[in-house]
Amino acid sequence: MRTSLSYLSKKVAELQPSGIRRFFDLASTMEDVISLGVGEPDFVTPWNVIEASYHSLEKGYTAYTANAGMIELRRLIEEYLAEQFNVRYNAEDQILVTVGASQAIDLSIRALIDPGDEVIIAEPCFVAYAPIVSLAGGIPVPVDAHAENAFRLQPEQLEAAVTNRTKAVLICSPNNPTGAVLRTEELIGIAAVVENHDLIVISDEIYAELTYDEGYTSLASLEQLKERTLLVSGFSKAFAMTGWRLGYVAGPSEWIQAMLKIHQYTMMCASTMAQHGAIEALKNGRESMLAMKKSYKQRRNFIVNSLNDLGLECHRPGGAFYVFPSVKSTGLTSEAFAEKLLQEEHVAVVPGHVFGKSGEGYIRCSYATSLKQLDEAIKRIQRFLQRL
The missing domain is CATH 3.90.1150.10 (Aspartate Aminotransferase, domain 1)
Incomplete structure (x- = not known):
């Protein structure tokens, strides 16, 4: 046996x-x-978020929501991204509410990466990135964002790592574990490499609200990357909602709908009570x-x-x-x-x-x-x- x-x-x-x-x-x-x-x-x-979730239970909101998430929440996310980061998506078909930002990254990889595809990952990085790529059959390709560059990936490093099997670039800014924030000029340089080699970008922006010295630029706000980027974020870090497990991903409709198919079969929908809490966070949590x-x-x-x-x-x-x-x-x-x-x-x-x-x-x-x-x-x- x-x-x-x-x-x-x-x-x-x-x-x-x-x-x-x-x-x-x-x-x-x-x-x-x-x-x-x-x-x-x-x-x-924040107590108002907890209270909103609690009241949703009292009112009997305990059933499944739409697979993509409550439309009210998706519309608030649409408004929030436009106001905060100057990126515009349609709540109807370009935003998907997920069980944490980690699930959003997993769905992104599984929807876009075929076995043998290479995904360039700026290191040091969140411990889950390479395993998620490997589980999907992709090949993680780490690129060292050197300490002498304050751990910020440089466009020429990305250029040097691209091969004929490269399909995507996975970037986290502000970064976990280094806290590094890519500058606008570096993002523009990275965008040029991505466009030149016909690549796609998965941009993990879960810490975007937590920047301290300069304004934040989202990769998805660059016009040449709008149709090439999946923007991943959530409520865990900025709103102190880690245990609520609520994230979201925004991007081109075709990609989001492909991710929605996987989400339907593997997760159904994010927690209903957590979504009610997130609605309150976006309305009154700033x-x-x-x-x-x-x-x-x-x-x-x-x-x-x-x-x-x-x-x-x-x-x-x-x-x-x-x-x-x-x-x-x-x-x-x-x-x-x-x-x-x-x-x-x-x-x-x-x-x-x-x-x-x-x-x-x-x-x-x-x-x-x-x-x-x-x-x-x-x-x-x-x-x-x-x-x-």
Whole structure:
């Protein structure tokens, strides 16, 4: 008789578990841990959003919605994208509400990528990108967005990575894990490469609202990319709604309708109560969002200055809520640094190599925690470095 493992799909058997989860699982067994590893806001979802969802249950809104999402929500997303990012889509057939932004990325890849197609991915990057591409039969092609460029992908790097099998480019700006925000001139250069080679773009803009120093430019707002881009976003980060699992994707109608077919068969629709909460967030949640953003900027400035004072070279990220300091000066690998720091000082960070090979020598620290906790974490890191 075959073993249970022998029945597994080869793709799944070869898939590596998330490197982030291992550190979270270890930290959960320890007391007095300060976590700088979790990629989610420390704020509770604004009360008006919670209340709107609660009232929807009281009113009996517990059935399925349209597969693409409630039309009221899609129309609000249409208005929001136009107002905030100068991108215009039709709510009827160009916007799909998904179960988190991660599902939107998965649907994008599955709808557009055939086995053997190459997808260029700017690294360091979110841990799910390459596995999602591989599961669809595509070939992830990592490109190192070098630290000397503040981890921003340069157009000439993209040009050099294109082959006759390249079909898509997957970009996240502001970036997880580095916080890097692509500048408008870099986006224009990237757009030229994409257009010249007849490629498509999946633009993960889940952190777009959380930019601190300059205005944000969406790739989809560039005229030459409008019909080549799928814009992925959601409510998790800007509105502190991670556990609600609600995202969306906007793009050309033909692509969205293809993604809708997959969504119909695999997910049916996003949570009804979460969609009601999202409607309230878009109608009356901007003030709460801006207050959280102001706090993140204050924390960013504190942690960047503190890490540099400790000798851990750290660029000042333009967005998201992560810093990506170098630990190369310690002589430790990123994994060894993270493990020793957790064991000795009970501070949880994520080793950079889990975000791609180019992340080796760095650690990701989330500043989505209170200033008091950040201050204590810095003191513990200082003690740890002094012993080293």
